[in-house]
Amino acid sequence: MPCSCGLPSREKCQELFYESSIREFADFHYMKIHRLKVDAYSLQHPDIYMVSAKSFAAHLVGMGIAMEYNNDQRLMRALQKWLNGKRVLEKPPMLEYFGSITIADVMKAKSADEYEWFVMDWAKCVWDAYAIYPIFRTLPHHSSLIFLPQ
Numbered sequence: 001m002p003c004s005c006g007l008p009s010r011e012k013c014q015e016l017f018y019e020s021s022i023r024e025f026a027d028f029h030y031m032k033i034h035r036l037k038v039d040a041y042s043l044q045h046p047d048i049y050m051v052s053a054k055s056f057a058a059h060l061v062g063m064g065i066a067m068e069y070n071n072d073q074r075l076m077r078a079l080q081k082w083l084n085g086k087r088v089l090e091k092p093p094m095l096e097y098f099g100s101i102t103i104a105d106v107m108k109a110k111s112a113d114e115y116e117w118f119v120m121d122w123a124k125c126v127w128d129a130y131a132i133y134p135i136f137r138t139l140p141h142h143s144s145l146i147f148l149p150q
């Protein structure tokens with residue numbers, strides 16, 4: 001079965017994801033980009049990882065904070081708090097194209113530095129694919145997120 005990310009096999013894609021996690025858990029140099037990798041992967045596989053509107057918001061806003069707000073930890077904490085509350089969210093329609101870079105490209109990295117760079121590139125590419133949802137790009141500015149107490 002072809003994968004939603006564009007790879008010819010979903011099984012192979014999931015294998016690569018597990019391999020990347022093994023690499024990250026074995027070496028903290030790889031681990032530091034783990035969260036962004038999970039967000040990028042989830043955003044390319046919404047039928048598995050973003051079934052609920054909450055998980056959709058978690059991955060998309062999480063990546064937004066990484067990409068647009070330099071991973072601001074205050075915003076990350078606010079996002080967690082926001083997600084833990086009772087929310088009625090509507091899930092937007094799914095994309096069909098998630099950018100040209102996949103986990104297969106990321107796994108070609110030969111070092112931790114290269115891996116970090118590749119994940120960043122991948123995340124940028126996925127983030128651009130989601131630009132169709134402009135509301136999410138500005139969400140931290142316009143939601144209650146930034147007004148939550150520390």
Ligand SMILES: [Zn+2]
Nearest residue numbers: 003004005013
């Ligand atoms: Zn895939």
